[in-house]
Amino acid sequence: MLEVTEASVRRVLGEIGYSPFGSSYIEMEAIESINIGESGVDLYLKVGLQMQSKSNLLAMTLSSELEKAGIPGVTVHINCEVFASPLISRQGHLKDVKNIVMVASGKGGVGKSTTSVNLALALQAEGAKVGILDADIYGPSLRTMLGIDNHIKPELVDQKYVSPVRKYGLKSMSVAFMSEDKTPMIWRGPMAVRALQQLLENTLWGDLDYLIIDMPPGTGDIHISLAQKVNVSGAIVVTTPQEMAVIDARKGLEMFNKVSIPVLGIVENMATHRCSNCGFEETVFGSGGAQHLADSYQVQLLGTLPLDKRIRADVDAGSPTVVESPGSTLAQSYIALAHQVGIEIWKTNRRGTAAPEIQIVDSL
């Protein structure tokens, strides 16, 4: 048996491959402290994401791994706290928002909104505080997807600010919440960008670990200037396996690179289809495109979601799959996606350099 010292515990932690984060605990600087006592060892880990469905099991597995490596009797304590992005300046009412994540695509209809809302709920299910902004001024869909009644409007505070509408505990905001009728507002480029920026900064988000922005489809001027003006922590690009969608997703990646927004990774939606008769899972539009794209841009493939009519039926009914069938494999896929997103944000934030401090001084 090994002599149990803080150094030997650290060494073993550096050596054992098992870490759900894709890098060792040492590399992630996840070790808060190690206490070696008479009755055993206490290992305190600090993890930069919420993962309530996994953390206790992870603590037990790690204890067992340590035992196999010669250090028995370790009690692992996991303290989860979402790591705040150093990149963002938190203007206006975004001051207590730790991370802002844009969900974009090149091509329309690939499932940005469906993925955004299920991802937001999955992050929340794992214990994070989450908000979602529907930035699709041309075809807002958040009201329908969350089943928010038409008469429910955000509450105006001090004539200047609005409270987000809450559903399933999620704080949500959409341009459509503000307009009286159903016809979408006709906004041209710069006006649209300004309106969205205002909506973002004048919503009383409060404390959030993640604010998800569901973007309109495309990579046009509006997108570029929105991506430029809104100070974000990272972006997720959604695609389907079809060649056209992948080509457009590439444009999305290029756009974020151009404006120095870190890309957290790619989500491949409607990738496979399971036959409802025989249960056989097959690829619908060919496969490998999203993985290939991720590889060539050195970003993660964060998750793959199947084409499944329940996903559509659930958002159409205002009760997304994560809340409608929490035990289903579909919901589990969104939870798995939420973990990968949480891990990538943690990693990106660890690497990032801080946003500059801006001071305005009036007198000498």
Place this chain on the structure above:
Amino acid sequence: MNEVLYPPILVTLDKAAGELKIVWKGGEKSHIAGSELRRYCACSNCRARKVVGVALVTESTEMRSARLMGNNALQIEFSDGHDRGIYPWPYLFAIGEGLAQEYLDE
């Protein structure tokens, strides 16, 4: 240009001095007068006016505010309300070094 310079650590808009003071990541400093920033405003309007030779003398060179624009630029608002100028970090550095025109020509 040297990537490791950006982003800055601190940006100070000194209204009394009419100057923008920047401390870059590696400790280098730039001091840029409001008049320089106004002259090199690269918004489509200002560029168009320069092309047709309209003088910019009537405009305010006094800066009212500065804010971060996305992750890689600064937006400056002048006291006449003009706020369309967006200055990416490398451009600001070039202006500070007196190399703005070279940067634009590049």
